[in-house]
Amino acid sequence: MLLLLLTQFSPSEAARYMTENYGYAVSASVIVKWDNLILRKERPKQGDKGKLCRRVYDLSDIALFNGIAIMRSLGYSINEIKQVFSLDLRDPAVEKECSAFIDSIKAKIVKQKKSLELYDSFFDVLKSRNK
Numbered sequence: 121m122l123l124l125l126l127t128q129f130s131p132s133e134a135a136r137y138m139t140e141n142y143g144y145a146v147s148a149s150v151i152v153k154w155d156n157l158i159l160r161k162e163r164p165k166q167g168d169k170g171k172l173c174r175r176v177y178d179l180s181d182i183a184l185f186n187g188i189a190i191m192r193s194l195g196y197s198i199n200e201i202k203q204v205f206s207l208d209l210r211d212p213a214v215e216k217e218c219s220a221f222i223d224s225i226k227a228k229i230v231k232q233k234k235s236l237e238l239y240d241s242f243f244d245v246l247k248s249r250n251k
Contacts, residue, residue, distance in 0.1 A: 127178065127179065128176040128177070128178060129176065129177045129178070129181075129182065130148075130174065130175065130176060130177075131148035131149075131151040131152050131155075131175055131177070132148040134148070134151050134177045134181070134182055134185065135147055135148045135150070135151050137182055138151075138182060138185060138186060138189065142186045142189070144186065144189035144190075144193070146185070146189060151177075151185060152175065154185055154188050155175065155177075157198050157202065158188060158198065158201055158202050158205050159181065159184060159185070159188075159205070161175070161177070161181065163175060188201055190225065190229075191204075191225065194225060194228050194229070204218065204221060
C-alpha cells in the first residue's frame with residue numbers, strides 16, 4: 121500500500137486512474153486545466169536554466185481531482201470550486217463553512233440518487249404498460 125501512496129502519475133495516467141477507480145472519465149488536458157486553474161500544484165524546476173519539470177501527481181492530488189469532478193458534475197463552476205480551494209481551513213469558522221458546503225454537495229448527491237430510483241420505477245411502469 122505504501123508503494124501506491126508514493127506513486128507518481130503523469131496527467132494521462134492520473135486521468136486513466138480516475139476513470140478506472142472513480143468512474144469519472146476526464147482527459148489529461150482537463151487534469152492540466154484543473155491543475156492550472158484550481159489546484160495550482162508547484163512544479164519543480166530543472167537545472168540552472170529553470171526549465172519546469174513534467175507534471176506529476178500523487179494519490180492525494182487525484183483525490184482532489186475526483187472532488188473537482190464531482191463538483192463539476194453537480195454544476196459548480198470553476199470559480200466556485202476555486203473558492204473552496206482558497207479557504208483557510210485552519211480557521212474554525214471557515215472549516216465549519218466548508219463542512220456545510222460539503223454537506224450541501226452530499227445532499228445533492230442523495231437527491232440525485234433518489235431521482236434515479238424514482239426514474240427506475242417510472243421505467244418499470246412504462247415497460248409494464250407496453251406489454
